Amino acid sequence: MNNQVKSITKKSDDISGWYNDVIEKAQLAEHGPVKGTIIFRPKGYALWEAIQKNLDIRIKDLGAQNAYFPLFIPYSYLQKEKAHVKGFSPELAVVTHGGGEKLKEPVVVRPTSETIMYEAYSRWIQSFRDLPLIINQWNNVVRWEKRPYYFLRTTEFLWQEGHSAHESNEDAQKMVENALKMYVDFYQSVLGIYGYAGKKSESEKFAGADSTLTYEMLMPDGKIVQGCTSHNLGQNFAKAFKVQYQDNKGQQQFVSQTSWGLSTRSIGALILTHGDDNGLVLPPQIAPTQVVIIPIVTKSSDHVSINRLARQAFEILEGNNIRVKLDDSDQSIGWKFNQYDLEGVPIRIEIGGREAQNQEVSIKLRSDKGRVITSILENVAEDVQNLLHEIQVIMFEKSKKFTLENTRQADNYDQFKEIMETSRGFIEAFWCEDPNCEAKIKEETKATTRCLPVNSIEANGECIYCKKSAKFRWLFGQSY
């Protein structure tokens, strides 16, 4: 036995080493041949499928229809909105040759689809009766990352992007708020990750938006992941792409637009938030396998009754819509235990000679190794359901507790700097909203504004940096 090869870096020793290890050993992903690209292996893609499945329903509940727009965008489209092209230029992948010839106009691999979609919107929208138009697409986008990191920053990533057009800015604003609400609920109730919803600062908002809403989540190393975005685009793109409608008085009006997205970055946040030294820990709601049943047969045990009991338990759970797997492969018991720990399966059911004799099953929790619950077939579905629910709640509460414990107020810049040099996390501090102060703070501490939390209360404060008057405490932190 050589544990050197099998063991994973401890999470507390070196979190990025741990993170890479877990991803590779749990076979979620590996690096692709081109820098910054990743191969989603089946177990990693299963997580994305689970996210898609859950979120797609919610997206449709917002009134969206799914569609698909092309990967290639004429370069000229991007140039139509000034802030947009300026923001994205440094990270574009541009195709200059095709079919063995140099292209007359270079083609951009989409970094996001506003431009190509809104060119179509300008033709599709003629009347106020065509509004609102709400379209979502599940696709891949490319942004040339100079410093890639599994899931959190990859050159190509998968996401959904929703794009809506409305008659009024009030409607658009309602849309971005609803989209944000959807994401917050998804993160909290499905992925079990606590965070702060709020508004981005001017310098952090989307290139081309009037305002951007976000959900910001604290990771165990004190750095922060932006979990989604929801942009109020105002009429910026409408004007650039002439997306106009005739109102009921016959007047030509520009539409008000929004876009909102959630990407495979969410998988990175999921791994970092819940994982431990034994590997992944998945919240039941998202776990592709919620329960694994492991029959434990020895030479002297009664194979027939063990296997029969395992099969019965499997069928009962499957019949109750629990995602269950029965592993009767010939790997050793220890191997299986470690393997499913690594994969993060929330519940393991062991059925061996003892269980067969007593006609019961032993239930063990991934997240709580000391705990063993015995159940009988008549109760197993209910017991498992209850445990899955309980695990889901506990995981979220743990994330919430950690985030709250690592959210600190700083009332002067020395305090602020000290927090950044030690524990990091979220810092609540008054800021005058001058981008110069923001830039200086970033330069000196690495902390950027993460958001102005929703429901922030206006007060008379002074900017942590320049001491001029400030109305709100913004959340600061170091971004991933």
Place this chain on the structure above:
RNA sequence: CGGGGUGUAGGUCAUCGGUAGACCGCCGCGUUUGGGACGCGGAUGCAGUGAGUUCAAUUCUCGCCACCCCGACCA
């Protein structure tokens, strides 16, 4: 883009101026199985790439390419 590192079996790495080895994994047979089982047998390599030095290069020198890590940049 700057700094550092690495390219050798499917993976992690060792080796060494005389053309390659360990462990894990994989295949076969047998014994096993309540927290990563063991024995025996077996398969797997243009040593990233190009040049130079040399009788001889995986090894030394230089170039190139790629990837990884750290930093800067960043929807």
